[in-house]
Amino acid sequence: MNKKKLKFAVIGCGRVSNNHLKALTSGKIDGELAAICDVDGKKAKAKSEEFKVPYYLDYHDMMKKHQEIDVVDIATPTGYHARHVIDVARYGKHIIVEKPMALRVSDCDAMMKACADGRCRLFVVKQNRFNPAVVSARQALDSGRFGKMVMGTVRVRWKRVQSYYEQDDWHGTWELDGGVMSQQASHHLDLLQWFMGPIESMQCISATRLLDIEVEDTSLATFKFKSGALGAYEATVASRPEDLEGSLSLLGEKGTVIIGGHAVNKILYWKFQDEQPGDMHMLSESSQEVPNVYGHGHSPYIANVIDAIVNSKPALVEAPEGRKNIEILTALYESAALGGHKVHPGCTVVKSLLGQKPA
Numbered sequence: 001m002n003k004k005k006l007k008f009a010v011i012g013c014g015r016v017s018n019n020h021l022k023a024l025t026s027g028k029i030d031g032e033l034a035a036i037c038d039v040d041g042k043k044a045k046a047k048s049e050e051f052k053v054p055y056y057l058d059y060h061d062m063m064k065k066h067q068e069i070d071v072v073d074i075a076t077p078t079g080y081h082a083r084h085v086i087d088v089a090r091y092g093k094h095i096i097v098e099k100p101m102a103l104r105v106s107d108c109d110a111m112m113k114a115c116a117d118g119r120c121r122l123f124v125v126k127q128n129r130f131n132p133a134v135v136s137a138r139q140a141l142d143s144g145r146f147g148k149m150v151m152g153t154v155r156v157r158w159k160r161v162q163s164y165y166e167q168d169d170w171h172g173t174w175e176l177d178g179g180v181m182s183q184q185a186s187h188h189l190d191l192l193q194w195f196m197g198p199i200e201s202m203q204c205i206s207a208t209r210l211l212d213i214e215v216e217d218t219s220l221a222t223f224k225f226k227s228g229a230l231g232a233y234e235a236t237v238a239s240r241p242e243d244l245e246g247s248l249s250l251l252g253e254k255g256t257v258i259i260g261g262h263a264v265n266k267i268l269y270w271k272f273q274d275e276q277p278g279d280m281h282m283l284s285e286s287s288q289e290v291p292n293v294y295g296h297g298h299s300p301y302i303a304n305v306i307d308a309i310v311n312s313k314p315a316l317v318e319a320p321e322g323r324k325n326i327e328i329l330t331a332l333y334e335s336a337a338l339g340g341h342k343v344h345p346g347c348t349v350v351k352s353l354l355g356q357k358p359a
């Protein structure tokens with residue numbers, strides 16, 4: 001018997017939407033695309049023709065017309081996520097929102113309240129958690145193979161050029177985007193806390209070295225985790241002449257894993273005191289080639305959301321995990337605005353401009 005597939009609508013037909021649209025039209029997951037929306041008619045029409053679904057310029061029109069929709073997948077500029085999630089939650093449909101969840105913790109809270117009021121679930125995209133290399137490392141962590149954690153490190157060295165920031169009016173702005181920390185490295189900061197656990201304190205400095213943008217193109221941070229372990233973060237979009245890496249290193253008393261590649265997609269080092277038969281194949285079997293820094297994770301991510309909805313169970317990344325990421329990001333921006341002062345997650349942000357229009 002054919003299983004009923006959940007029906008999806010996608011709002012926002014820009015760069016990342018392809019990963020959603022391809023996953024939803026692949027026939028490989030229990031979800032299918034019913035409609036799409038973008039305020040830019042050209043983009044909406046082009047995707048409508050490519051993916052053979054009706055398009056809308058206003059998501060209210062789409063929601064009224066397509067009552068059959070089960071899940072709305074939002075891939076609009078970050079600074080609009082809160083408004084769009086809160087609006088859509090009124091229709092009582094489950095929602096996926098792209099990362100980062102929002103730019104302010106208060107917005108995350110408002111989004112979660114709107115979804116609770118609308119009796120719908122809110123999921124936040126963190127597709128890198130589904131990379132086979134990351135899944136294998138997480139299994140090693142959960143089965144205690146690292147022992148006591150010593151240090152976790154993430155590094156993002158990507159190339160973005162001026163034209164990337166000039167093709168729309170939101171990238172590189174305080175109000176709608178933030179810099180490398182919130183736009184590119186939010187994934188890696190998510191992985192760092194997911195593996196290393198709650199953060200006690202952090203210190204961050206940032207700079208704008210090569211790009212003519214309001215926000216930072218380069219930043220560094222150190223972390224002290226509640227476990228006592230330490231963490232380090234380094235990110236830039238001013239890597240030249242090309243993208244170099246998006247990586248995660250996990251060092252424990254009984255073993256070390258280094259995952260590299262452009263998109264945390266290749267196991268570069270995997271060694272534990274308690275050797276296991278699968279270890280020797282880990283480098284080849286858990287590594288993937290990726291076409292770009294978005295990787296292949298959107299399809300398994302959406303499949304996990306569908307499984308969670310259909311079987312009424314938790315998904316790997318729901319709103320509270322997305323909110324944790326924003327607590328960390330806003331604290332890092334606060335520390336950087338204060339010249340590298342020590343801050344704590346959930347600190348009251350007074351100096352950071354993230355999510356605000358500069359005066």
Ligand SMILES: NC(=O)c1ccc[n+]([C@@H]2O[C@H](COP(=O)([O-])OP(=O)(O)OC[C@H]3O[C@@H](n4cnc5c(N)ncnc54)[C@H](O)[C@@H]3O)[C@@H](O)[C@H]2O)c1
Nearest residue numbers: 012013014015016037038039040075076077078098099294
């Ligand atoms: N998971 C990932 O790896 C990944 C990669 C890239 C971007 N993202 C995130 O996805 C989001 C979108 O990024 P992008 O690079 O695709 O941006 P983009 O600018 O290419 O696309 C955003 C689209 O949203 C549309 N839009 C704006 N307001 C709208 C509205 N009210 N109704 C309908 N459509 C509207 C715009 O016209 C645009 O086409 C951002 O939050 C970004 O951080 C995630």
